[in-house]
Every structure is written in structure tokens, then in C-alpha cells.
Amino acid sequence: MATQFGNRIKELRSQQHLLQRQVAALLEMDTPLYSKIERGERIAKKELVVKLAQILKSDKDELLTLWLADQVYDVVKNEDQAGEALKSVSNKINKKQ
DSSP: OOOHHHHHHHHHHHHTTOOHHHHHHHTTSOHHHHHHHHHTSSOOOHHHHHHHHHHTTOOHHHHHHHHHHHHHHHHHTTOTTHHHHHHHHHHHHHHHO
16 A cells, blocks of 8 residues: 555655665665555654655655654544544644644
């Protein structure tokens, strides 16, 4: 299943004419694992997202936002009350700010 995060890092990698194996080497991981992250079959660790932002010369906050959004979606995607739950969380977050 494609993810927002995976699609974005693939797009950034392609724009810079980098191969998956080149990015994987810079991350010190094997290419198949990196490929699974791009395809949304594996979730990257937060530290990896920060490194990817540096490697791909991208906005760290954008990538972290997409990474977190994908994780939230994965938790709530099959729940009937997902929309209401997300509204509740959004309200709670906004009150803390």
C-alpha cells in the first residue's frame, strides 16, 4: 500500500536522479528494505525520516508530518468513528497550543 511519506520520498529521490541503492547506502541499510519503505510496506523510524530529509534536501517538518499522518491513518483506517476521533484529537491538540 502506497503511503504519503513513501510517495514523497520517491518523488524527491527521483527529482535528484538518485537510485534507491544510492539512498539506501547513505542510510546504511540494504536496498530492499529502503524499497519497502518507499512502497509503504515498512514504517521508517523517526530518526531515519530526519536523515532522509537531509539526504534528499527536503523540509524535515514536511516529511515528519507525512510520516506521522501515515501512522495515524494506519491505526484508524478501519474504524467507523475515525473521523470523530480525529476531530476530538485535533481539538485537544489545538487547546494545548
